[in-house]
Amino acid sequence: MGILDSFFNLINDLTWGWALIPFLVVLGVFFTLVSDFVQIRFFRRMFAVLKGDPEARKQGHVSSREALLVSVGGRVGGGNIAGVAVAITVGGPGAVFWMWMIALVGMATSLIECLLAQTFKEAQSDGTYRGGPARYITQGLGPEFRWLAVVYSICLIAAFALGFNAFQGNTVAGAFEESLGTPRLYTGVLLAGIAGLVVYGGIRRIARVADVIIPIMAIGYLGMAAIVVLINILHVPAMIIDIVANAFGLREAVAGGMGAAIAQGLRRGLFSNEAGLGSAPNVAAVAYVPHPVSQGIVQSLSVFIDTIIICSCTAFMILLSDVYQPGAEDMDGVVLTQQALASHVGGWSSYFLTAAVLLFSFSSIIYNYYLGENALSFLTGNPMALHGLRILVIVLVFFGANAPDALYVFNFSDPMMGVLALVNLVALAMLFPTAMRVLKDYRAQLAAGREPVFDPEAFPDLALDKAAWTDAGEDIRRD
Template sequence: MSFIESFFGLIGDLTWGWALIPFLVIFGCFLTIATNFVQFRYFKRMFRVLKGDNQSSDPNTISAREALFVSVGGRVGGGNIAGVAVAITLGGPGAVFWMWAIALVGMATSLVECTLAQAYKRREPDGSFRGGPARMIIHGLGKDYKWLAVIYAICLIAAFGIGFPAFQGNTVAGAAENAFGLNRWITGIVLTAGTGWIVFGGMHRIAKASDIIVPVMAFGYIAMALIVIVINIIHVPGVLIDIVANAFGLQEAVGGGMGAALAQGLRRGLFSNEAGLGSAPNVAATADVRHPVSQGITQSFSVFIDTIVICTCTALMILLGDVYVPGAEIDGVVLTQDSLASHLGTWTSYFLTVAVLLFAFSSIIYNYYLGDNALTVLTKNPQASLIFKLVLMVIVFLGAVAPGATAIFFFSDPMMGVLALVNLLALMMLFPILRRILRDFDEQRAAGVHRPRFDPTKFPDLDLDHTAWDHREAAPD
């Protein structure tokens, strides 16, 4: 067992501990420049997806907005509450600035990976769509690279389909136990039953659940943060100045100064918004849209919501309070919880617990879909999907009732590192294709086309599924 742990530890060191984070940053900067700052050019367009009429006319598919909320539900989680608190504690207020920076760069990365996933999506017999980096590799790079797609699929199942649901189940049960004194077995049974009901309903039920859960949890959390900001409005400029000053070493809140702020901000930002990790494209490919870039823009907005909005809410609640002590050893959730209580009272600990429950539950159902989608790359046997659903429910239950059991999923982070490397390699190889697709969208917009359509016949050299772009009425995007 120790040998296995050492092996995965080495993988983690060679990815997250050495090259992956700098590479994600550099690659994101490259994509931003090479696409002519696409995330800023189409920033205003991102908000169109929130319109109430954003529904697909095809009952077998999901809309761009539903895909957005599933993705946000997966990105937004413990990292937005506990992770931000840890980053500020270890890196000082300046860590927040570097989280913003990596999010703005990551918006381009997410747009690129999700656009390519959309372009290479496949229509299923039931009319729905499947896609993601694995299919992008197979159909974009060719059958000779299927082995790379298999590595990607295995890592996605290991990290997101198996490992992370156990941790999320543990988070939910722990929060319910600490706040309400609820027995872990009760939480485990309820959580497992809820998970089973949603995942057995397929992607449609996942999308409908996320369409309800995500707005409630996001807007509720944002509203609480706005209240804190309003009652501390005179201190907000000072906090923003501290964030910028600490980010560039003009002030030193913790040992390591600017270096600590930079390292913590980049690391926590990347872990939170997942841009470049290859997870969100699996969901992005399920949307029924007119043009691949439309969903790319929508998923870029997902990164904005996750980091620029939600993470900033957490940061301001902490930095505007008097609980935060730079460099102190404290649990991230506790720091956020105590900071919110110092502003609005102890009742808010219950609110934050409910937020954690919703964040974690939305992540579980998102992680399920990622694992299930990866499984279809490895086998077409429908029984495999049924077995995976049952295994997921067992894992969620064990994570909830036996918190020590989550230690056996030590392979999750290393596998996510390999996943990211495979995804980034594929993106680099397919970037010329991305530029052609983006150029098609830009040219239609320049010609006055308000809602560009994708015509696969313009790309006869690409292995595209023309039935996925048959010009029926897709949802507004």
């Protein structure tokens, strides 16, 4: 076991420690500049999807809004509660500013990777679609790069479907045990049972569940943050000034000053919103939209919701409280958030936070499962393999909830995510000219005064599944 731990720690150091974060930042800035700040220019269009598309459901498709909410549910997890607290403790208030900055850059990266996932998506016999990095690698770069897609798929299954789902089970069980005294066994049985009912329903059931629980989750958390801000409204301007001042080293709240703020802000932002990591495109590809860029724009909104809104809620709760101690690295992230919230509204808030952790973690479980299912569908079409994955996910959720001292087994998750992220970023760099062609087509149609509709015949040199776009104009014709 020691040899394996050393091996995975080495991979983790070589990815997250040396290459990945600079690569993500540089590529995100490059995408932003070359695309002429696409995430800002199309910002208003992001919100049109929130009204939903009932016709898409009638036709058996997953709507753009449902795909967005599945993605938000996956991005928004325990890290938005615990991770932000740790980033502020170690990096100071300035970490929040750099978290915002990497989110704005990441919106462009997410748009590019998700429009590629839509462009190269494949129609399925049941009326749904599949896509993601594995498919845009093989279809966009050619079959000689299939080995790269296989590496990506294996790492995706290992990191998200298996490792991270065990962690999510542990997070929920720990929160229930701490606040309600519920034995981990009971929580594990309940969580595994509910997860089983959802994952055996496939992407349609996952999307329907997300369409219900994600708005409840997000609105509830936003509401609590709004109450905290209103209670402390006179202190908000000073908090914002403190965030900016610490971000540029004008006030050094922690050891390391500006460097610590940048490092923690970038790391937390990237871990939270997953822009460029190659996970969200798997979900973005399932949506029924008239043009690939439409869903790319929507996925930019997912990054905005996760980091600019949800992570900021946690940050404001902490920074406006009197329990925050800069540099107190021994403070557990969830505990700090709980104590901060209790200082504002009272001890009952621990129950609210437990419910938030449950919804956040459960939405991540079903999202992580679908990522594994999609990767497995690329590796093999054997239905027994899919059945085996579902059983394994359910078992690991239960095991994670009941084995708080044995989670070192899942230390491979972070390095595996590091490998799949590097694979995805290399593919994005190589396919960026293709993405720009699709984006140019979208902009040209907008300039001509019509709502863009994707025509695969306009891209004869690309290996596209034309069956995935036979209904592309339906939404436009209904209007």
